[in-house]
Amino acid sequence: MEKKEMIKEQILEAFQFRHATKKFDPEKKISQDDFQFILETARLSPSSIGIEPWKFVVIQNQQLRNKLKEVAWGAQGQLPTASHFVVILARTILDTKYNSEYIFNHLKDVKGFPEELIPKIHERYKVFQEDDLHLLDNERTMFDWASKQSYIALANMMTAAAQIGIDSCPIEGFNHDAVHKLLEEEGLLEEGHLDVSVMVAFGYRAEEPRPKTRKELNQVVEWIE
Numbered sequence: 001m002e003k004k005e006m007i008k009e010q011i012l013e014a015f016q017f018r019h020a021t022k023k024f025d026p027e028k029k030i031s032q033d034d035f036q037f038i039l040e041t042a043r044l045s046p047s048s049i050g051i052e053p054w055k056f057v058v059i060q061n062q063q064l065r066n067k068l069k070e071v072a073w074g075a076q077g078q079l080p081t082a083s084h085f086v087v088i089l090a091r092t093i094l095d096t097k098y099n100s101e102y103i104f105n106h107l108k109d110v111k112g113f114p115e116e117l118i119p120k121i122h123e124r125y126k127v128f129q130e131d132d133l134h135l136l137d138n139e140r141t142m143f144d145w146a147s148k149q150s151y152i153a154l155a156n157m158m159t160a161a162a163q164i165g166i167d168s169c170p171i172e173g174f175n176h177d178a179v180h181k182l183l184e185e186e187g188l189l190e191e192g193h194l195d196v197s198v199m200v201a202f203g204y205r206a207e208e209p210r211p212k213t214r215k216e217l218n219q220v221v222e223w224i225e
């Protein structure tokens, strides 16, 4: 078979393999090397205007996992059994507003733009955030924008994991305010610069999933020619 066809087959196999794993085999741990690979796909993920408005907190501490379990109804089977459990944080308006110190430093230090160019870039971002997408309506619209970016990293991590035979489960089933409070108490939210976006558990499945169900392609795709 042609190389490209083999790769396509492998990728689709990974998409079929990936399912929302409810319970992991607690005895089977992901190797450090494999987990680094998964994290690397998060790091390399794209984000709007490239500001990487996220942080990935890997929670291996069983006590903290137990506390999370009390307020995360959607992770009852995953929290005690996952090999690795990640809370994905997204940056708040303090960092994502066009003229924030975070964006200034990001443009200068990460992207390597000359400092004198930055005010021009800020102007462009101001129009984008204020007029084009109405992101600056309130703190929530800004946070949701950052949170949306973090879901791209979430998806990439899960797909990459599936490609090397690692199971996962995305988790939105939690009380946001309670998780926020818990992580704030743990000092993980950088004094209001970060907030909770979504969670994801990784490991090896304890049982086989039910067959995958999806709508047909023609129900979700429309071609205009």
Ligand SMILES: Cc1cc2nc3c(=O)[nH]c(=O)nc-3n(C[C@H](O)[C@H](O)[C@H](O)COP(=O)(O)O)c2cc1C
Binding pocket: 018, 019, 020, 021, 022, 073, 074, 075, 169, 170, 171, 172, 173, 174, 198, 212, 213
């Ligand atoms: C953003 C997001 C949040 C989710 N939250 C939970 C959750 O809290 N607990 C859970 O068991 N499954 C959760 N799921 C899994 C979905 O229910 C699952 O992906 C969907 O039913 C399709 O099934 P499949 O992923 O096994 O193909 C979530 C999925 C997504 C994308």
